[in-house]
Amino acid sequence: MYLINLHRIDKDVRRCDRTYWYFTPENLEKLRNIMCSYVWLHLDIGYVQGMCDLLAPLLVILDDEVMAFSCFTELMKRMNQNFPHGGAMDTHFANMRSLIQILDSELFELMQQNGDYTHFYFCYRWFLLDFKREMVYDDVFSVWETIWAAMHTSSEHFVLFIALALVEMYRDIILENNMDFTDIIKFFNEMAERHDVPKVLNMARDLVHKVQTLIENK
Template identity: 80%
Template sequence: MDLWENHMFTVDGKISLDPMEFYRLVYYGGVEHSIRPKVWLYLLEHYHFDDDNVAKQKHDIEMRERYEMIMSEWLAVEAIVRQRDKEIVAANLAKLSSESQNDSTEMSSMDKSIYQQSNKICTNEVFEEKVEEFSSSIQNTLEEKNDVGKEECPMITDDDDNDDKIINETNHCRKPLIRHNKISESVTSANSITSIHHQNIFITNPSVDRIIPPNSLESLNKSNNNEDGESTRLPIDSMESGGGGGSQCVSPASSNGGLYSNELLDLFSLNLHRIDKDVQRCDRNFWYFNKQNLEKLRNIMCTYVWDHLEIGYVQGMCDLVAPLLVIFDDEVYTYSCFCKLMTRMASNFPNGGAMDTHFANMRSLIQILDSDIFELMHQNGDYTHFYFCYRWFLLDFKRELLYADVFSVWETIWAAKHVSSSSFVLFIALALVEYYRDIILENNMDFTDIIKFFN
């Protein structure tokens, strides 16, 4: 630490040591934790050894501007993705609404069937006694009302003589019809409430949730034609949510109104889902990763993925960003160093071919240096493919070690590239196998056993 503070830099901020001497000191002696943020900026080539204070400040400003620019771009795209998600929800609600209307149509047909059944019931002889009683009660009621006066019965016609016949014919059906009317009224009121409910659902923000049916779109297109026959462009809130693959969306948050294809939106949406899933479970038991710092981690990952969509997000990338963020506690420095780190680590992910090389080299090392272990692996299901080392190489042993050890191992791997070997990770993996070789041999472990053991 004294060397770093008092003898490492010139007056203008350049490193006074030869780069090879710098790497040698890191490789053999390690780095004091308090100066790791400054040392790692050189180890991961964020700064160059001949950069003075002016050059470093300029580089920091440029990197911060670039980070903010990329972040503003993916935030605009994220806004479109969220908008599309809301439109999909609105479309699903519209579908449910149409289904409920179909159900109400079925209910009205049920009303007709009830009415037809009531007519049949009226002719049933089982109800003759009750109908006669009901008929006589109606007769008495009419006679009482006739005695009251014309105020209660203002409409008197010459057809009063036929009332008895009409009453006798209709009394057979009066009671079922009363029941039917009550059912119809209840069904009608329920349908009206349902329709009101669904209408209220769709009173939302048009720029986000408005869904315009195809017929309305055609009419809008016609209405947007000017007098010269040239069609004007529909605003974004009139776009259909489920457009074809060739349609494009305008970013509501972008100052330049950039256009993004549906394929790009789908791809970024998929990556966002993966990032959100991984960020929430990244080192939840470590003190640093509270809600605020998890948001920083998400910002860094989304920025990297947007700038490297051809790579995308792969499970495990959060594990590589996390130690960097703990050291720097700054999004821009972490993003810059992660990009540098991924120039080496990206080939370990499925799109690269470095993992097969690691497995082959590991097989050769074990076969030459420890024939007993190799023979055991060959006999017990032949797991000399060394797939159990996959996580080691993918994450530089991040999940196998505590954070303090991860820092030390990582900086040694970075310095070893210049001092000893660019494949230093192989010797760390070999050391892990050799450290536990006696346990592996004594328990005669097969592939499943060794996977469980190292996990």
């Protein structure tokens, strides 16, 4: 079983963030070492594609195998549930459906009418990797730091509000172009690494406040 996981790790490490300046052969080896150590201690979970994506930014910032391993282990306590063996992804999709339906009924109706993509599967990668592939690499650090800080200040579900902000930021484009499921997947794939991250985060904060106000005034 461990050998199967090693093969998966080797395959992913070779292609992980190859264009980013930090990942020299030496640092890719560090990435592999950490990932192998984590999987060895969590054989019940094993290696799942995407884990290297979550580890890589931590290694870039910390530049230390031991510290990166420790932080990654803590991060995975939350992120594990987003992978196929967990159940968090369905919860994310259900929450997105509820929030869009409450906050933007016009957009929700369009999504329903154009093939009904209110399952929100187009958000899968967002939740799986905490938007790591949606933002310019150097913006990922501020997005992650904001998510972690928000858990202690505004909302432990801030990831959900970033996703909501991404949809709401482009709502007019989605409506004007009468987008169906294929259109919206294509649109957000093309927009990857082109988002105005400070604007997205500010909108997410505003949405948290809006929802909290709605709950308080119920």
